[in-house]
Structures are given as structure tokens and as C-alpha cells.
Amino acid sequence: MSGPYDIAFAQKVTEFNHRAIRLWNAGDLEGFCNGYAPDAVYASRDGILYGRKQILEELKQVYPDQIAMGVLTLDIQSLRTPPLSQHPYMGVAILKWTVSKKNSHEEGYSMVAYELDPFELLVVQDMSIEC
Numbered sequence: 001m002s003g004p005y006d007i008a009f010a011q012k013v014t015e016f017n018h019r020a021i022r023l024w025n026a027g028d029l030e031g032f033c034n035g036y037a038p039d040a041v042y043a044s045r046d047g048i049l050y051g052r053k054q055i056l057e058e059l060k061q062v063y064p065d066q067i068a069m070g071v072l073t074l075d076i077q078s079l080r081t082p083p084l085s086q087h088p089y090m091g092v093a094i095l096k097w098t099v100s101k102k103n104s105h106e107e108g109y110s111m112v113a114y115e116l117d118p119f120e121l122l123v124v125q126d127m128s129i130e131c
Contacts, residue, residue: 012121014076016114017074017095020032021072021074025072026066036052037123038051041125041126043126043128044127044130045129045130067101070099070104071100073097075095075096078093078094079094080092089116090115090124092111093112095112097110107131108131109129109131110127110128111125112127
């Protein structure tokens with residue numbers, strides 16, 4: 001990555017992901033979903049979800065309790081930010097994720113678009129696939 005802006009943005013993405021992991025592993029789906037913009041779009045093999053509320057409702061169905069949620073890890077595989085002059089508040093990452101449970105292990109990749117508003121970093125688009 002180039003320039004201090006990219007390094008600062010990468011640090012914000014890393015901090016965001018660490019917070020998301022802590023919330024997930026604590027069983028806090030609402031806190032986890034607060035990292036999505038109100039109008040975020042989430043795409044998976046099951047379809048497309050529009051908005052934070054719909055994302056939260058779907059996750060509650062798939063993961064009804066902390067045991068079902070398992071233990072999440074996220075590793076940034078790639079992070080791109082446009083030149084400061086083009087869009088100073090946006091970046092795209094490819095993440096490798098794993099969810100470990102007592103008797104199973106899920107893993108996959110997500111392509112996540114982050115946007116920095118004046119107060120916080122939020123996910124505006126998330127496309128996830130399980131491998």
C-alpha cells in the first residue's frame with residue numbers, strides 16, 4: 001500500500017475487524033451488525049440482503065445462540081484504497097474467515113467494501129462465500 005492515508009485506513013480496518021471478532025465471539029449479533037451501514041448490501045449463495053436490519057434478522061435465524069455462532073477469526077488477505085483524490089473514505093478488503101464450533105468448522109472468503117464517515121468505519125457491501 002502507498003502513503004500514510006492507506007496505512008491509516010488499513011489500521012482502521014484492522015481495528016474494525018478486531019471489534020467485529022470480539023462482538024461475534026461474545027454472542028452479540030446486534031453489536032456485530034452495527035458495523036454494517038443502515039443501507040448495507042450483503043450477498044451470499046443464498047441471495048442478497050438489503051439493510052442492516054435484514055442482515056441482522058437473517059443472522060439471528062442462522063445463528064440463534066452463541067453456541068451456533070462458534071468462534072470467528074478474520075484475516076485480511078488484500079486491502080485496496082483508491083487514491084486520496086478519488087475517494088478518501090473508502091476501501092475494499094478480501095477477508096478469509098473461519099467459524100469454529102465444537103463439532104464443525106466453516107471457512108470462506110468475503111469481499112467487503114468499507115466506508116469511513118466522519119465518525120466511524122462501516123461495511124457498505126459484503127459478498128461472502130463458504131468454501
